[in-house]
Amino acid sequence: MKKTIAVLPGDGIGPEVTDAAVQVLQSIAMRYGHTFHLKHALIGGSAVDAHNNPLPDETIAACEASDAILLGAVGGSKWDQNPGHLRPEKGLLNIRKHFDLFANIRPLKAIPALLGSSPLKEEVAKEVDMVIVRELTSGLYFGEPKRRTEKAGVDTLVYTRDEIERIVDQAFEIARGRRGKVTSVDKANVLETSKLWREVVEERKAFYPDVEVEHMLVDSAAMKLITDPRAFDVMVTENMFGDILSDEASVITGSLGMLPSASVRSDGFGLYEPVHGSAPDIAGQNKANPSAAILSAAMMLRYSFGMHTEAAAIEEAVMSVLEDGYCTGDLSDAGKQVVSTERFVTKVVEELERELVSEHIMYSYV
Ligand SMILES: NC(=O)C1=CN([C@@H]2O[C@H](COP(=O)(O)OP(=O)(O)OC[C@H]3O[C@@H](n4cnc5c(N)ncnc54)[C@H](O)[C@@H]3O)[C@@H](O)[C@H]2O)C=CC1
Ligand SMILES: CC(C)CC(=O)C(=O)O
Numbered sequence: 001m002k003k004t005i006a007v008l009p010g011d012g013i014g015p016e017v018t019d020a021a022v023q024v025l026q027s028i029a030m031r032y033g034h035t036f037h038l039k040h041a042l043i044g045g046s047a048v049d050a051h052n053n054p055l056p057d058e059t060i061a062a063c064e065a066s067d068a069i070l071l072g073a074v075g076g077s078k079w080d081q082n083p084g085h086l087r088p089e090k091g092l093l094n095i096r097k098h099f100d101l102f103a104n105i106r107p108l109k110a111i112p113a114l115l116g117s118s119p120l121k122e123e124v125a126k127e128v129d130m131v132i133v134r135e136l137t138s139g140l141y142f143g144e145p146k147r148r149t150e151k152a153g154v155d156t157l158v159y160t161r162d163e164i165e166r167i168v169d170q171a172f173e174i175a176r177g178r179r180g181k182v183t184s185v186d187k188a189n190v191l192e193t194s195k196l197w198r199e200v201v202e203e204r205k206a207f208y209p210d211v212e213v214e215h216m217l218v219d220s221a222a223m224k225l226i227t228d229p230r231a232f233d234v235m236v237t238e239n240m241f242g243d244i245l246s247d248e249a250s251v252i253t254g255s256l257g258m259l260p261s262a263s264v265r266s267d268g269f270g271l272y273e274p275v276h277g278s279a280p281d282i283a284g285q286n287k288a289n290p291s292a293a294i295l296s297a298a299m300m301l302r303y304s305f306g307m308h309t310e311a312a313a314i315e316e317a318v319m320s321v322l323e324d325g326y327c328t329g330d331l332s333d334a335g336k337q338v339v340s341t342e343r344f345v346t347k348v349v350e351e352l353e354r355e356l357v358s359e360h361i362m363y364s365y366v
């Protein structure tokens with residue numbers, strides 16, 4: 001297959017982890033006879049520096065001419081004092097909106113080699129297998145008015161019925177292919193948007209009689225995530241709640257550096273990005289965990305290109321390297337050998353080149 005991929009490294013550790021994912025994609029291309037044409041473009045702070053725009057037209061054009069987008073992360077203190085429209089994060093919000101990538105899918109599955117790094121008891125951590133489905137193009141991050149005076153800051157939370165319906169339907173569809181349970185997370189005891197959200201979930205569940213539905217308030221969902229996340233199969237929630245809960249959930253797998261994500265729209269076009277940010281505290285030090293970015297590339301192969309075997313090969317390779325006792329510094333308490341980002345990705349590529357793909361897929365997301 002021939003595919004064009006827009007690669008947007010961004011800021012901080014973004015370029016390091018994106019480069020790792022690209023190395024893995026190149027190895028997959030060689031091994032399976034694919035051609036991946038990579039178009040690198042700027043986003044975030046690096047784009048502000050070069051073009052005074054966190055999402056330049058050239059970047060949009062490169063993405064529009066591609067079959068999928070692979071993104072690192074944006075942001076850093078260098079741009080913290082910039083006005084809103086020149087903040088790196090604005091580039092990320094704008095690209096999600098521009099391409100109508102309303103569904104952010106964040107799978108979370110126990111990683112056998114990292115059970116010791118989870119804050120949960122091993123017998124709980126080992127059974128975790130859930131997907132967070134986060135609405136991505138509306139809610140508090142986009143609502144207008146949004147403004148700041150010296151004495152006040154204003155953000156606006158708006159959700160329309162249509163916006164809720166399409167993300168809830170996406171969650172129901174995903175649940176159908178899994179254990180058939182949707183937990184809808186809201187704050188319906190306080191927020192009007194959440195009351196509407198809950199109403200829409202109740203309406204849509206009639207179309208999915210095979211799926212069990214429960215409602216949970218976001219504060220107790222946050223508690224449940226770290227006491228017994230085995231209770232969740234598919235969690236669907238609005239933009240900000242999903243943002244916060246998925247970072248919290250990531251530590252169950254051992255580290256924020258392990259969690260991949262897909263930001264997709266209905267026709268399969270998607271942007272694939274690690275859940276973590278630009279990690280300025282470790283940027284440029286060859287310390288970042290590239291797993292989330294590599295596993296995001298695997299999600300891209302599976303969801304946007306239908307390359308299931310190739311995606312599973314990547315996931316297996318990452319798991320094997322961890323099983324062999326190698327990890328990056330964020331996982332050092334697992335009693336493993338801490339290696340650099342570059343060394344870790346070299347190990348993953350070696351694994352891909354060494355192993356024949358097992359017919360029996362031992363580890364696979366969703
Ligand atoms: N998708 C994106 O581009 C996102 C961007 N951000 C931006 O990133 C910047 C930093 O934000 P933070 O709140 O510090 O969140 P962060 O996710 O960048 O980092 C939080 C902590 O996790 C660690 N960490 C994150 N990813 C890691 C990895 N792959 N390997 C090892 N350790 C990792 C960091 O070193 C840090 O201690 C801010 O400008 C923020 O706006 C934050 C979240 C998402
Ligand atoms: C710009 C932020 C909304 C990015 C973020 O934290 C995320 O998408 O997880």
Ligand SMILES: [Mg+2]
Binds near residue numbers: 243244247275
């Ligand atoms: Mg986040």
